[in-house]
Amino acid sequence: MPDLLLELFSEEIPARMQPRAMDDLKKLVTDRLVDAGLVYEGAKAFATPRRLALSVHGIPAKQADIREEKKGPRVGAPEGAVTGFLKSAGLTSIDQAKIEKDPKKGEFYVAVIEKPGRPAIDVIKDIVAATILTFPWPKSMRWGAASAKPGALTWVRPLHSIVATFGPETEEPEIISFGLENFGVTSGNITYGHRFLAPGAIEVRRQDDWMAKLEKAKVIVDPARRREIISTEAKNLAFAQGFELVEDEGLLIEVGGLVEWPVVLMGSFEDSFLAIPPEVIRTTIRNNQKCFVVKQRDGALANKFILVSNMEATDGGKAIVAGNERVIRARLSDAKFFYETDLKTRLEDRLPKFDQIIFHEKLGTQAERIARIEKLAGEIAPLVGADIEKAKRAAKLAKADLLTEVVGEFPELQGLMGKYYALAQGEDPSVAAACEDHYKPAGPGDRVPTDPVSIAVALADKIDTLVGFWAIDEKPTGSKDPYALRRAALGVIRIILSNNLRLNLAELFGMATEGYLDQGKTFVRDFVDKANEGKDDLSGLKASFDAVTGTDLRDFFFDRLKVQLREQGARHDLVDAVLALHNENDLVTIVRRVEALAKFLETDDGKNLLAGYKRAANILRIEEKKDGRSYTGDPDPSLLKEPEEIALAQAMVSIAPEASAAYAREDYAGAMSAMAKLRPAVDAFFDKVTVNVDDQALRTNRLLLLNRIREATGTVADFSKIEG
Incomplete structure (x- = not known):
């Protein structure tokens, strides 16, 4: 079957846009092919700085x-x-329709409509033209004389030509014309090699031919292969000099999008710059020159860097290396100056400036926020x-460190530089580590x-933020989370669970609330007034604030916890069953109960007890609805007639304390084991006793006995949430 080759040749496409553009081109074209009834065998997208391409294999020659x-x-x-009709x-005439009978x-x-399938090349022409004209670049531009016309073609950079061929492997492919000549762009079978090393025109036919000829013209079209070449040659070059490459996947992807013919070279800088923290050196070289750094065998940073050129220079790259060294030397000189300047001012001497910096118009200044975090951390x-x-x-x-020169230049180093400055001024190592962590x-x-x-400190920072933004009603909505509150909540959850911390969420929220109240934040009063319908009860201010904000925020945490536990493989219904009790603020306890419940339900006793609970709950739900009442309380022992109901009542009396005791000492597996002892009595009751x-009087008593089953299981989880 025929294959399609499409290449869109332009000026340099920003490296950060190339991966998304490849995915978009593939999806837009192949989805439309399938919608048109042209089911293909395979497709692959490619990108270089100057081209975006797609090859689709095994397309039918025509629609069915x-x-x-x-x-x-x-x-x-x-x-x-x-x-x-x-x-x-x-x-054109009713005579063209046939008549059918319905009893x-x-x-x-009935009209019989027959539509012959269109040739695939005609369908592809429309599909690709529509894709080009509506391509979703994050940013695009118009160019040339055609740019003044209504509906002018836009592209990320000026689009020069299009390769578009279609045909079977055994024949000369046809050239697809898209009718874009009015926009100054023509399609054909001509592409171009490397801008400097092989800029001439190249005639191509299909993917294999296109890739092979471009590689001879110093263009590697597959970005994955370019990255592999860069990574391998960089590691080998560093190893040959006695060093190790400091790997950086993000930089590797970016550099792979900057070159069509990667040539790996090594440069150096003065030893004196190694007095700067290694992260500053790496960030300076990475951000400004897109170069990799290398380290000694002992892990210490070396005064070398690896660059990737897009040129095979006649001098072996000496001029290219020298040019990069000059720029890096200047950038490192700036970084060294910033770092040494920062060291002259102690961290605490910078704090008064935070009085003039607003964190949020309703939450106050950064200085106020720091004071709240300090109190809460204590x-x-x-x-x-x-x-x-x-x-x-x-x-x-x-x-x-947010007010230091280095962080002003490289915001991504916030926290880390705080650690370095804290150590430099003699702070305790734990204090310095907390500045980063x-x-x-x-x-x-x-x-x-x-x-x-x-x-x-990490918990105080995140909880203060969450409570504050919750109180001013700046909560995440849908996909919008401008203050990264979901990330903050997940951070709190991970810290608590990873360190097995027995903390009460409600108490933590209350502590954070005190910080805002101490500062007299008016939004707290406003929040409570709104919640209490205008009743300004100052004596109950914090209690009202905690009741409304705390409950809602706790539910938000539970939603984040659900996501995390599900990603770790926990059953969603078991998580819901434990969280449904609404009586727990300890995340570690919740996780342990979910784990214990999962193990219990894997046993035959657990499965059968769940079935017994559901049967009891269903009967109670139906009868309570019919009778208009809830069946709560203890059954009357004198009304227990059948041996099976007597046995069930006795089992409940003996097992309930055992389960409660295990639950109280947080032995959730033991509580489940105790509950499992109910299984024979529950099975026998439903087998022999009519409710x-x-x-x-007897009916009511038996419904109260069923309620004891419902209540007993409800101490560990809401069994009604469990599937199965």
Whole structure:
């Protein structure tokens, strides 16, 4: 079957846009092919700085013919109905329709519509033209004389030409014309090689031919292969000089999008720059020159860097290396100056400037926020085993590096530079570590703080933010989360679970609330007034604030916890069953209960007890609805008649305390094991005892006995949420 080759040749496409553009081109074209009935065998997209391409294999030569029947009005229907039917079916006379009989509805007209399939090349012409004209670049531009015309073609950079061929492997492919000549762009089978090393025109036919000829013209079209070449040659070059490459996947992807013919070279800089923190050196070289750094065998940074050129220079790259060295030397000189300037001012001496910096118009200044975090960190410290004074000191200094020169130049180094400056001025190592770690974890792949001081400050920072934004009603909505509150909540959850911390969420929210109340924030009063319908009860201000904000925020945390547990493989219904009780604020306890419940339900006792619970719950739900009452309370022992109901009541009496005791000492597996002992009595009860008997007193007593089953299981989880 025929293959399609499409190449869109332009000026340089920004490296950051290339991966998304490849995906978009492939999806837009192949989805439209499938919608048109042209099911293909395979497709692959390519990108270089100057071209975006797609190859689609195994496309049918034409669409399948279509035959369909369109039902029309009854025979003898009004003329208007017949005329409308003819028009919709594409018929010129009712004689072209056939008549069919329906035993109930009588005779009616049926039009047989046959549509021959279009040649694939005609369909592809329309598909690709529409794709080009509506391509979703994040930013695009117009150019040339055609740019002044209405509906001018736009592209990320000026589009020069298009390669578009279609045909089977055994034949000369046809050239597809898209009718874009009015925009100054023509299609054909001509592409161009490397801008400097082989700029001449190249005639191509299909993917293999196109790739091979371009490689001879110093263009590697597959970005994955360019990245592999860069990575391998960079590692080999570093190894040959006695170093190791500091790998950087993000930089590798970016550099792979900057070159068509990667040539790996090594440069150097003065040893004196190694006095700068290694992260500053790496960030300077990475951000400004898109170069990799290397390290010694012992892990220390070396005064070398690896660059990737797009040229095979006649001098072996000496001039290219020298040019990069000059730029890097200048950039490192700036970084060294910034770093040495920062060291002249102590972190605490920078804090007064935060009085003039607004964190949020409703939440106050950065100075106020730092004061709240300091207070909250001191309160959390004893709960996590941290030194109170160290936690407060760390919280006070943690944000100070935001006002330093290095962080002003490289914002991504915030926190890390705080650690370096704290160590340089003689702070305790735990305080310095907390300056860096209080931002963590910043994402799912980021490490979680483990030092108690870092934990206290990280929790205080995130919880203060969450409580504040919740109170001013700046909550995440749908896909919008401008203040990264979901990330903050997940960070709190990961810190607590990873360190097995027994903390009460409600208490933490209450501590954070106190910080806002101490500062007299008016939004707290406004929030409570709104919640209490204008009743300004100052005595109950914090209680009202906690009741409304805390409950809602706790539910938000539980939603984040659900997501995390599901990603770890926990059953969603078991998570819902544990969280449905609404009586727990300890995340570690919740996770343990979910784990215990999952193990229990994997056993036969667990499965059968669940079935017994559901049977009891269903009967109670039906009877309570019919009787208009709830069956709660203890059954009357004197009304227990059958041996099986007596045995069940006795089992409940003996097992309930055992389960409660295990639950109280947080032995959730033991509580489940105790519950499992109910299974024989529950099975026997349903096998031998009729609940809905004529004797109303006996019926009520048996429903109360069923309620005991419902209540007993409800101490561990809401079994009604469990599937199966």
